[in-house]
Amino acid sequence: MKIAVLPGDGIGPEIVAEAVKVLHALDLRFEMEEAPVGGAAYEAAGHPLPEATLELAKEADAVLFGAVGDWKYDTLERRLRPEQAILGLRKELGLFANFRPAICYAELTHASSLKPELVAGLDILIIRELTGDIYFGQPRGRRESPDGAFRGAQEAFDTMRYSKPEIERIAHVAFQAARKRGKKVTSVDKANVLETFQFWKDVVTEVHAQYPDVELEHMYVDNAAMQLVKAPKKFDVIVTGNMFGDILSDEAAMLTGSIGMLPSASLNADNRGLYEPSHGSAPDIAGQGVANPLATILSAAMMLRFSLNQAEAADRIESAVKSVLAQGLRTADIYSEGTRKVGTRDMGDAVVAALRTQ
Amino acid sequence: MKIAVLPGDGIGPEIVAEAVKVLHALDLRFEMEEAPVGGAAYEAAGHPLPEATLELAKEADAVLFGAVGDWKYDTLERRLRPEQAILGLRKELGLFANFRPAICYAELTHASSLKPELVAGLDILIIRELTGDIYFGQPRGRRESPDGAFRGAQEAFDTMRYSKPEIERIAHVAFQAARKRGKKVTSVDKANVLETFQFWKDVVTEVHAQYPDVELEHMYVDNAAMQLVKAPKKFDVIVTGNMFGDILSDEAAMLTGSIGMLPSASLNADNRGLYEPSHGSAPDIAGQGVANPLATILSAAMMLRFSLNQAEAADRIESAVKSVLAQGLRTADIYSEGTRKVGTRDMGDAVVAALRTQ
Ligand SMILES: CC(C)[C@H](C(=O)O)[C@@H](O)C(=O)O
Ligand SMILES: CC(C)[C@H](C(=O)O)[C@@H](O)C(=O)O
Numbered sequence: 180m181k182i183a184v185l186p187g188d189g190i191g192p193e194i195v196a197e198a199v200k201v202l203h204a205l206d207l208r209f210e211m212e213e214a215p216v217g218g219a220a221y222e223a224a225g226h227p228l229p230e231a232t233l234e235l236a237k238e239a240d241a242v243l244f245g246a247v248g249d250w251k252y253d254t255l256e257r258r259l260r261p262e263q264a265i266l267g268l269r270k271e272l273g274l275f276a277n278f279r280p281a282i283c284y285a286e287l288t289h290a291s292s293l294k295p296e297l298v299a300g301l302d303i304l305i306i307r308e309l310t311g312d313i314y315f316g317q318p319r320g321r322r323e324s325p326d327g328a329f330r331g332a333q334e335a336f337d338t339m340r341y342s343k344p345e346i347e348r349i350a351h352v353a354f355q356a357a358r359k360r361g362k363k364v365t366s367v368d369k370a371n372v373l374e375t376f377q378f379w380k381d382v383v384t385e386v387h388a389q390y391p392d393v394e395l396e397h398m399y400v401d402n403a404a405m406q407l408v409k410a411p412k413k414f415d416v417i418v419t420g421n422m423f424g425d426i427l428s429d430e431a432a433m434l435t436g437s438i439g440m441l442p443s444a445s446l447n448a449d450n451r452g453l454y455e456p457s458h459g460s461a462p463d464i465a466g467q468g469v470a471n472p473l474a475t476i477l478s479a480a481m482m483l484r485f486s487l488n489q490a491e492a493a494d495r496i497e498s499a500v501k502s503v504l505a506q507g508l509r510t511a512d513i514y515s516e517g518t519r520k521v522g523t524r525d526m527g528d529a530v531v532a533a534l535r536t537q
Numbered sequence: 538m539k540i541a542v543l544p545g546d547g548i549g550p551e552i553v554a555e556a557v558k559v560l561h562a563l564d565l566r567f568e569m570e571e572a573p574v575g576g577a578a579y580e581a582a583g584h585p586l587p588e589a590t591l592e593l594a595k596e597a598d599a600v601l602f603g604a605v606g607d608w609k610y611d612t613l614e615r616r617l618r619p620e621q622a623i624l625g626l627r628k629e630l631g632l633f634a635n636f637r638p639a640i641c642y643a644e645l646t647h648a649s650s651l652k653p654e655l656v657a658g659l660d661i662l663i664i665r666e667l668t669g670d671i672y673f674g675q676p677r678g679r680r681e682s683p684d685g686a687f688r689g690a691q692e693a694f695d696t697m698r699y700s701k702p703e704i705e706r707i708a709h710v711a712f713q714a715a716r717k718r719g720k721k722v723t724s725v726d727k728a729n730v731l732e733t734f735q736f737w738k739d740v741v742t743e744v745h746a747q748y749p750d751v752e753l754e755h756m757y758v759d760n761a762a763m764q765l766v767k768a769p770k771k772f773d774v775i776v777t778g779n780m781f782g783d784i785l786s787d788e789a790a791m792l793t794g795s796i797g798m799l800p801s802a803s804l805n806a807d808n809r810g811l812y813e814p815s816h817g818s819a820p821d822i823a824g825q826g827v828a829n830p831l832a833t834i835l836s837a838a839m840m841l842r843f844s845l846n847q848a849e850a851a852d853r854i855e856s857a858v859k860s861v862l863a864q865g866l867r868t869a870d871i872y873s874e875g876t877r878k879v880g881t882r883d884m885g886d887a888v889v890a891a892l893r894t895q
Binding site: 257260293294313314316319320326329335338339340341342343344345369371373374376377378400401404405407408409422423426427429430432433438 | 691697
């Protein structure tokens with residue numbers, strides 16, 4: 180089993196180091212190879228996704244990814260910015276299915292902005308299509324406006340698009356995931372305005388015919404943004420396009436109050452995947468040893484389950500994380516009175532210790 | 538002063554009737570003319586925005602709008618669906634500037650999903666561009682996929698686009714609005730992925746040079762969706778495109794917990810405008826006399842202020858609404874123990890009574 184380890188920028192290296200430590204504490208053999216990505220790769224090799232890093236990611240069974248990005252790269256031309264690395268990896272590896280759980284841990288319910296009764300026990304799975312939509316659609320660029328009231332003025336444009344097979348495959352992923360959970364899928368669209376999402380709705384409805392045991396509901400994206408705030412527990416699995424998924428998965432993650440706990444997986448058709456925390460690179464706290472490594476550690480657990488066929492090891496990590504929470508250990512982002520504040524490394528060590536006493 | 542009154546569908550007629558009642562109670566002369574719109578117009582005239590309705594809206598100084606839409610029209614072809622009426626009015630009247638306040642009334646803080654300390658005193662103004670973006674961009678439609686991995690497959694597509702003058706004029710609106718408030722504008726984009734929104738960011742930054750007294754901050758849309766949940770009071774004025782504005786303004790409205798209280802205004806370059814509640818047509822409670830008319834009544838106040846140059850009358854309505862809340866009157870959507878539940882008409886009557894005793 181070969182794992183490509185891409186720590187990236189900001190707190191990326193610190194939190195990935197803890198996840199690697201946890202993986203080493205399992206009784207499994209991995210080959211792990213590290214490579215630079217994002218701003219770190221731009222500094223080292225002049226490009227956020229160097230050829231060697233991409234090759235490593237392609238030949239590995241799974242990629243463990245930290246985070247990329249820093250304000251200091253904001254003035255670079257777009258193709259050199261750190262975010263291009265993650266977009267490039269998604270596209271090149273065909274990682275079309277992004278799994279983003281939004282879970283509210285019992286011990287952390289108080290950390291949510293929402294009233295406790297609205298989030299206690301929350302467990303939503305957002306499935307975001309990750310290689311299509313307006314993120315990658317061509318043509319795009321700047322030009323003279325070809326028509327309309329401002330014909331001749333400078334304009335910029337992008338293309339939103341989805342083909343039928345792209346929608347079908349993500350719909351199958353969503354219905355299959357729902358079967359193992361609450362058996363309900365909410366497909367989020369903007370069919371009342373966009374051709375792309377009327378088509379999305381039609382195709383999802385068609386695929387649903389193969390899953391009569393799963394309930395399908397359609398919801399407009401603006402309404403979904405509201406319902407997540409109003410009654411998040413009404414959702415089970417949400418499936419949507421790349422752009423709406425970007426917005427709604429972050430909103431849902433923040434609703435839990437503990438985005439520092441949330442892992443994510445991005446899978447391709449062969450179940451190979453990239454695993455990263457749902458949070459970003461947090462350059463403001465980088466290098467201070469205070470970042471929460473649990474989202475990355477839980478991402479490593481998802482990696483074991485989805486790409487490396489080691490469900491038992493994944494379970495072990497997840498219960499070790501629950502046990503450190505139960506012990507009252509907290510990094511600064513999830514700290515509250517009466518618990519014990521620890522740093523990044525101590526938290527990683529505590530997970531390892533919990534694994535050893537299982 | 539001529540007002541076009543377009544009640545529309547669902548609860549539209551009930552709530553608009555109360556706003557009209559309140560307008561009549563002022564010592565002002567209006568000419569009001571009513572016309573069908575949305576599903577009601579489709580039933581009456583075969584089209585959601587009949588020519589006569591559009592003509593009336595165009596010749597009026599302002600449009601007072603209820604709401605459109607009902608599940609029963611979902612199977613109509615798109616151009617005949619109720620929503621097309623509102624999209625058509627925006628486009629035909631050039632209503633590019635949508636003002637959507639998200640305000641949390643002291644008496645209603647408890648109704649929010651958020652913890653009271655996060656929303657008490659909340660007062661955000663979202664300014665959404667309303668006639669451009671992917672809502673209206675051409676080309677759009679269905680076709681055989683011209684390129685990419687799924688070349689030849691069926692696909693649907695839309696075009697996102699913004700020209701420089703469109704961005705400039707909405708940026709001016711936002712900076713000018715901020716000057717009268719907290720002097721801070723958050724421009725929401727997705728410049729790290731979309732050409733359109735890198736351009737948006739560049740143009741907003743350029744316009745900002747004319748407003749050195751206003752602070753400008755840029756935020757990605759996914760982060761904005763999170764920050765609204767985490768710390769909504771950090772925002773003053775948010776300016777963004779049509780689609781991101783659709784999502785974020787609904788999210789922000791729901792955060793207040795009392796979307797039944799929130800008005801909106803959509804203005805063109807001559808300050809003529811369309812005024813409607815932020816909530817929808819709620820067909821599930823239509824005709825029961827329980828809908829909250831206050832968002833529509835407050836929309837009429839915005840109309841007086843922005844389009845009819847009657848700021849004093851607008852103030853009077855707004856303080857009458859505050860006084861009925863202070864009296865403890867509540868429609869079902871904002872009811873809580875210890876207050877008095879009233880229906881749509883009683884609420885309208887109470888506002889009129891409050892006006893009379895001012
Ligand atoms: C960094 C950015 C390009 C990326 C996205 O928009 O997909 C991020 O927000 C995410 O959700 O992983
Ligand atoms: C009905 C629909 C077309 C409309 C929109 O998306 O603009 C609505 O959601 C709104 O925000 O006014």
